[in-house]
Amino acid sequence: KTDTRPWVDDDLQDGDDVLEEDECVDSQGSEEDHPQVPYSLQHYSEETMLQRSKDFYKMLKQRRSVRFISPEMVPRDVIDNVIRTAGTAPSGAHTQPWTFVVVSDADLKHQIRLIVEDEEELNYRQRMGEKWVHDLAKIKTNWVKEYLDVAPYLILIFKQTYGILPNNKKKTHYYNEISVSISCGILLAALQNVGLVTVTSTPLNCGPRLRLLLKRPVNEKLLMLLPVGYPAQDATVPDFGRKPLDEISVYM
Ligand code: IYR
Secondary structure (H helix, E strand, O other), rough: OOOOOOOOOOOOOOOOOOOOOOEEEEEOOOOOHHHOOOOOOOOOOOHHHHHHHHHHHHHHOOEEEEOEEOOOOOOOOHHHHHHHHHOOOOOOOHOOOEEEEEEOOOHHHHHHHHHHHHHHHHHHHOHHHHHHHOOOOOHHOOOOOOOOHHEEEEEEEEEEOEOOOOOOOOEEOHHHHHHHHHHHHHHHOOOOOOOOOOOOOOOOOHHHHHHHHHOOOOEEEEEEEEEEEEEEOOOOOOOOOOOOOOHOOOOO
């Protein structure tokens, strides 16, 4: 399978977007449509670079997965800008294969909660197995997801496994999973930048039901579900540290 589609990464199990033999896949755009244009970027002094690298690190090292979210409303314009920022991510052949579904409606949030808790209970009790559940003990997480009702926004990120061209033919979305994953990483940084919290959840087996609930087309698969808001007053997180530089890097 991967012989003919080398952009599919086996490790990511990103091969479920197989196109049937008889389904036409058109090529897309050409160099003429996108001529090269000049590009330049601010060239900071080394001192400024050092300061900026420290400041950015300081901001992002405060990011934690927070499961206790305040119901306080968050300005919609902020969420818009965070998603715009996520949409700047690089993507395979610039296909931008992402859809961000933002849910604030209480009723819809509750329906999402019912689906997630229904599947997660099965995950914890049956699908995940003893070892996995044991490994999660330190995070003190279970299938009860109160934050799905409480958080002012739920952002559900879908990867478009292929696109639809104006002529109705399928457009190949190269590396769609890693492209959308990078976009999610940028989204997490953008949330941190404005003082909002989330927890990266990838609800096992919930994708199809949530896709139908949210009326998303069949080419879209749920990659991540992020509850977004301010941290609750009494929020807590596990007392985790992070690996030091010399454990995560090798310079040669
Ligand atoms: N998706 C489940 C279980 C879970 C799995 C891992 I790996 C985590 O780091 C945390 C939770 C849940 O959200 O509860």
